[in-house]
Amino acid sequence: MKFTAHLTIFIFCLAFFSVQNTIAQTQISGRIANLDSKEYIPFVHVLPANKRIAPTVSNIEGYFTLHIPAGINATDSVRFSCIGYTPYSSSVSILALNPDINMERASADLGEVVITAVEDPAYAIMRKVLARRDQNNPESLNHFKFSAYNKANIDIERTDSIQADLAKTGFENAHFMMLESATEVVYKKPGKWNEKVLAGKMSGIKIPSISLVSNSFQPFTCYGNYLSVAGFDYLNPISPNSAARYKFTLRDSAQVEGEKVYIISFAPRKNAAEELMEGTLSISANSYALVNFLGKNTGEYTLMYFEIRQAYTKTDSLWFPHESNTTYSFPNEDMGSTIIASSSTFIKDANLQYIPKKGDFGIADIQTSALRKPVPDSMWTTIRDKPLSIEESNTYAVYDTLPTQILNSMNWFMNQSEALAQGRLNFGKVDFLLNHLAGFNQYEGFRLGAGLATSQKLVKWMSAEGYAAYGFKDEAWKYGGGLRFFIQPKRELELGLFYRSDVAEPGRMRFSKDIGYLQGGETIRNLFIRRMNPVEQYEAALTYRPARGLKLKTFFIREDRTLADADYFIDNVLSETNITSTSIGLELRYAPGESLMQTGRAFTAIKQSYPRMRFLINQALDNVFDGSTSFTQLQVEVEHEFKIRGVGTTRLFGNAGKVYGENVPYPYLYFGRGGEGQTDVGILSTGYFQTMDLYEFLNDEYFQTGFIHNFGSIFGIKKSWSKPELKMAYMAAIGNLSDSNATDIPFAYAKMTKPYLEGGLMIDNILRMSNTFYYSGYGVGVFYRHGAYEMPKFGDNLSFIFSFAISL
Numbered sequence: 081m082k083f084t085a086h087l088t089i090f091i092f093c094l095a096f097f098s099v100q101n102t103i104a105q106t107q108i109s110g111r112i113a114n115l116d117s118k119e120y121i122p123f124v125h126v127l128p129a130n131k132r133i134a135p136t137v138s139n140i141e142g143y144f145t146l147h148i149p150a151g152i153n154a155t156d157s158v159r160f161s162c163i164g165y166t167p168y169s170s171s172v173s174i175l176a177l178n179p180d181i182n183m184e185r186a187s188a189d190l191g192e193v194v195i196t197a198v199e200d201p202a203y204a205i206m207r208k209v210l211a212r213r214d215q216n217n218p219e220s221l222n223h224f225k226f227s228a229y230n231k232a233n234i235d236i237e238r239t240d241s242i243q244a245d246l247a248k249t250g251f252e253n254a255h256f257m258m259l260e261s262a263t264e265v266v267y268k269k270p271g272k273w274n275e276k277v278l279a280g281k282m283s284g285i286k287i288p289s290i291s292l293v294s295n296s297f298q299p300f301t302c303y304g305n306y307l308s309v310a311g312f313d314y315l316n317p318i319s320p321n322s323a324a325r326y327k328f329t330l331r332d333s334a335q336v337e338g339e340k341v342y343i344i345s346f347a348p349r350k351n352a353a354e355e356l357m358e359g360t361l362s363i364s365a366n367s368y369a370l371v372n373f374l375g376k377n378t379g380e381y382t383l384m385y386f387e388i389r390q391a392y393t394k395t396d397s398l399w400f401p402h403e404s405n406t407t408y409s410f411p412n413e414d415m416g417s418t419i420i421a422s423s424s425t426f427i428k429d430a431n432l433q434y435i436p437k438k439g440d441f442g443i444a445d446i447q448t449s450a451l452r453k454p455v456p457d458s459m460w461t462t463i464r465d466k467p468l469s470i471e472e473s474n475t476y477a478v479y480d481t482l483p484t485q486i487l488n489s490m491n492w493f494m495n496q497s498e499a500l501a502q503g504r505l506n507f508g509k510v511d512f513l514l515n516h517l518a519g520f521n522q523y524e525g526f527r528l529g530a531g532l533a534t535s536q537k538l539v540k541w542m543s544a545e546g547y548a549a550y551g552f553k554d555e556a557w558k559y560g561g562g563l564r565f566f567i568q569p570k571r572e573l574e575l576g577l578f579y580r581s582d583v584a585e586p587g588r589m590r591f592s593k594d595i596g597y598l599q600g601g602e603t604i605r606n607l608f609i610r611r612m613n614p615v616e617q618y619e620a621a622l623t624y625r626p627a628r629g630l631k632l633k634t635f636f637i638r639e640d641r642t643l644a645d646a647d648y649f650i651d652n653v654l655s656e657t658n659i660t661s662t663s664i665g666l667e668l669r670y671a672p673g674e675s676l677m678q679t680g681r682a683f684t685a686i687k688q689s690y691p692r693m694r695f696l697i698n699q700a701l702d703n704v705f706d707g708s709t710s711f712t713q714l715q716v717e718v719e720h721e722f723k724i725r726g727v728g729t730t731r732l733f734g735n736a737g738k739v740y741g742e743n744v745p746y747p748y749l750y751f752g753r754g755g756e757g758q759t760d761v762g763i764l765s766t767g768y769f770q771t772m773d774l775y776e777f778l779n780d781e782y783f784q785t786g787f788i789h790n791f792g793s794i795f796g797i798k799k800s801w802s803k804p805e806l807k808m809a810y811m812a813a814i815g816n817l818s819d820s821n822a823t824d825i826p827f828a829y830a831k832m833t834k835p836y837l838e839g840g841l842m843i844d845n846i847l848r849m850s851n852t853f854y855y856s857g858y859g860v861g862v863f864y865r866h867g868a869y870e871m872p873k874f875g876d877n878l879s880f881i882f883s884f885a886i887s888l
Contacts, residue, residue, distance in 0.1 A: 108146045108172075110179025112138050112160065121183060122389045122405065123362065123372045124162040125334040125343075128172075133158075135335040137362075137372065140389045140405035140424060143466070148172065163331050163345055163360050202328035202344045208368040209318055209361075216369035217303040218400050223268045225434035229463055230292040231260045232423035233472065242417055250481060254474035258283040261292040262463045266440045271673060272628075274441045277448045279455040279463065284479035284490045289497045289679060291448050297406035297423045298388045302373040306723060307357075308687070309386050310408070312888060313723065314355045314377065317346040318370065321725060325349055325356060333365070336372075337394050340365040348378065354726070354792055355888075359387075369399040377888070381800040384853055384888050385409040396432045403427065410853055426465050443571060443625045444678035445686065499535070501682035509538040516547040521609040522757070524583065525553025536680070541566055551583075554612070558582040562619075569681035571625050578619045583612040584641070586747035587778065589696060589715050589737065592633060592667060595685050596692045596719045598733060601755070601766035608757025608774060613747055614642045625683075629674040633667040638705045641747060643826075659745050662707030665698035691720040700741075700748070711741030711748060719767075728791040733767050738781040742820040749821060752777030752832055753784055753813065756879055764861060764883040769811055769838050771865035771879040777836075778829040779815035786811030790844075800850070803857070803887055807842040834868035844885040857885040 112121045120142030127135050130152060138144040146158070154173035161167050165183040214220050233255040236242065246252040262279040275293050282288040294300065299307055305320070306313040317326045325348065332343040342363045348356035355377070362372035369392070376387040386408050393402035403426050410419040461467075479487070496506055504511040513531030520526050529549025536543070546561030562578035593599060617639040624632050641659045670693045675686040694717045702710035715737040723729050737750050754776055755768030762770060766788065788809040795804050815832035822831075842861030849856050865877040 108175050108179050112142045112181045115182040115184045124160050127159040130156040137336050140403045202330040205342050206328055212368045218301055223436050224432045225266045226427050226430040228263045228294040229426045233258050234421045237418040250478035254478045258475040259292050266436055268436050273445045275446045277450050280451045283475050285494050289495050294425045302390050314357050341371050395430050400430055444676040446677040448679050498680040498682045501684045506535050509535055511535045523612040524551030527551045573624045576621045580617045584615045585609050586613050587751035591694045598719045598767040604763050604765035605755045605768050614644050616640045629671045631669045636664050638662045660706045660708045661700050662705045663698050663700045668695040693718050711744045714738050731788045734785040736783045744821050750779045751775050762881045764881045770863040771838050777832040779817050780821045782815030784813035803845045805844045809840040811838045836869050837867035838865050842883050844883050855887045859883040
């Protein structure tokens with residue numbers, strides 16, 4: 081008995097002095113997690129009762145640090161508070177022994193606030209936030225610079241059965257993939273960014289060709305009208321008139337970095353047509369700036385759930401982004417689990433007084449050239465703010481033990497990114513050209529082919545290429561080849577020499593491929609091409625990017641064209657069936673605000689930006705290299721897209737062209753911009769008239785404009801199989817064909833000297849089907865032709881179309 085008493089006293093003293101020693105240290109660091117799911121909880125307010133201990137907030141990964149002054153009573157309490165969780169209290173002494181905290185998710189009715197006032201106080205706070213939004217937005221600064229450490233992992237939710245399956249594979253205590261990067265970011269108002277990747281690391285990959293950047297998965301700040309997540313725009317609660325779409329509730333107040341902050345929850349109002357989120361805001365009581373942001377999407381039938389977290393810190397009196405995290409969750413019934421992807425960014429060394437240098441901004445927003453140089457592990461220890469977790473470290477270790485054959489296959493697939501950005505698939509010293517693989521149109525039917533080119537593993541400064549294809553309807557072979565010389569890859573300065581024996585559609589002047597929504601309409605319209613001319617063509621082209629958003633192409637073309645669409649000719653008679661044309665030209669594409677990533681010599685658009693403008697001039701030269709005709713072609717195309725809060729998304733587009741010259745052969749004039757393909761039901765081809773035949777009108781000058789407006793899900797139906805969205809469209813065009821160019825036209829046509837008018841209504845996503853990560857939606861629409869070219873029979877003016885859309 082006496083021995084037991086002495087042992088108890090000894091253990092108590094040991095614990096007591098151990099606690100005293102811990103409290104004497106300068107800080108207590110721990111991590112806060114969900115009691116059930118073990119997920120780490122961000123933005124938990126840690127509130128010591130003793131005012132000598134500064135309160136703090138857990139970061140985006142749930143970490144917190146309390147700085148403990150000397151002489152603090154070990155029994156002083158510390159309270160942990162977070163919306164959606166039951167408050168948790170502990171003492172300084174217990175925290176010193178066990179700083180890791182588990183909090184229990186609160187039941188649905190906990191945390192509800194009974195409001196007795198007419199208006200919740202949160203609305204008055206939000207009005208002040210909106211009034212000072214621009215001055216608090218870091219992107220309103222003239223310029224700044226910072227360094228960033230970024231990391232991401234991919235995993236699945238670990239059920240007992242999955243853990244059992246993973247036993248002894250090494251992945252039972254590791255993620256399925258791990259990525260890290262270090263970047264340096266320079267910003268200049270308005271919206272000009274440059275992010276240089278200094279180092280990159282990926283599990284299993286020797287030299288990664290892609291990299292994380294500071295805003296890979298979420299916007300840099302949460303001040304924009306819309307927050308773009310996974311390519312979809314969600315209305316920001318910090319945006320004008322957001323109170324009409326969101327409910328705000330003042331939940332609490334706390335101290336962050338010595339300032340009082342208001343904690344406000346937000347949630348969607350019922351029957352809102354736009355994509356909305358729910359979450360919490362922490363707002364400074366002094367400046368009404370954003371201190372913390374947590375938002376996530378909702379919906380019973382969502383295939384991809386996300387949660388974005390963003391924490392700000394005081395930098396030169398401005399609340400500046402400090403940490404951010406995005407987590408994607410993909411429930412998968414077949415796996416019986418959920419795929420989880422998580423990405424975090426940690427910002428340091430922010431310099432708000434930095435003045436950009438001349439060489440800070442290139443053509444691309446993101447430069448990844450440094451990825452080609454491996455970084456030793458010793459350097460990563462200095463890059464990381466905190467050591468990797470056990471799971472993160474184990475991920476790299478597990479991949480190091482995989483068989484060489486598997487690692488080589490992984491590296492081959494990963495290093496295809498640069499080749500794929502150029503439309504290629506690399507096989508060592510040879511690239512396979514994907515754009516020649518297959519195609520379809522009404523003239524050729526199914527077109528199958530193959531193209532090969534030398535890769536930069538053989539010669540870096542040039543590439544030789546060739547292709548061959550066969551059309552199963554016209555029963556004809558097409559082939560071609562050329563050389564590309566890469567003069568200045570950083571500016572995409574490239575000289576190309578090409579030969580083609582192929583087919584080309586008459587009455588159409590094509591721009592180089594672009595990424596705007598009109599390109600999608602172009603792709604659909606090409607399916608209905610019925611007229612083609614065999615062409616033997618020689619081309620020399622020089623492309624160059626002189627500035628951001630601007631791309632130039634100059635070209636010289638000599639072609640022999642055979643007018644082989646005689647099936648449409650009157651009496652199948654034409655005085656001249658072969659035309660030789662020699663021309664020089666300039667193509668200009670301008671997309672202000674365009675964001676590009678440069679990987680090697682490939683430029684990849686990070687996002688679509690609007691407006692986009694294209695201009696083309698082509699001058700045919702008579703008696704030059706046997707050229708038999710002289711004329712000048714001009715064409716311009718503009719497309720724009722913008723959102724109207726509470727109303728939806730509007731797309732505007734316009735197109736105009738003019739041919740200067742007399743007796744210009746009809747292949748170099750303009751057919752009307754028709755998209756009706758002589759089928760009972762068509763497919764929506766944006767930018768084209770759905771009720772006009774492809775070859776109904778012929779012009780040597782024309783002007784066309786139109787819009788499509790998406791009102792969103794105004795019907796209030798949101799099911800797994802249906803989420804209908806209403807769209808309205810209207811287009812108008814007018815043109816002319818001068819007498820001097822109308823004398824030798826061998827087929828029937830009409831002049832468009834009066835306005836051609838067309839209106840339409842569409843309902844997208846009437847039926848939708850899940851594809852693991854997103855829904856493929858199918859809809860219908862009807863377009864009506866009216867005005868000067870209205871048909872006598874009502875039904876002949878109608879065109880019914882199918883439409884396709886993607887939703888979450």
